[in-house]
Amino acid sequence: MPLTITLSQPLNDSIGSQLSVLVDVLKKIKEHSKDKSIIFDFSKIKFVCPVFISSVSSLIAYLK
Numbered sequence: 031m032p033l034t035i036t037l038s039q040p041l042n043d044s045i046g047s048q049l050s051v052l053v054d055v056l057k058k059i060k061e062h063s064k065d066k067s068i069i070f071d072f073s074k075i076k077f078v079c080p081v082f083i084s085s086v087s088s089l090i091a092y093l094k
Contacts, residue, residue: 032069033066035055035071038074043079045079045081048079052082052085055089059089070086
């Protein structure tokens with residue numbers, strides 16, 4: 031069964047707030063077993079800075 035990681039909406043547009051969400055995602059991935067696939071759930075995200083999206087997409091590419 032895949033691990034679903036729900037990304038939360040950053041509190042504001044600052045890079046620090048967005049990095050905080052990214053660090054939470056990294057913590058969840060670290061706890062995850064490598065033999066499972068990961069589903070990133072963006073349903074709670076309304077808007078984020080492009081830097082945040084590029085960081086997550088890089089992470090997804092790295093995990094493939």
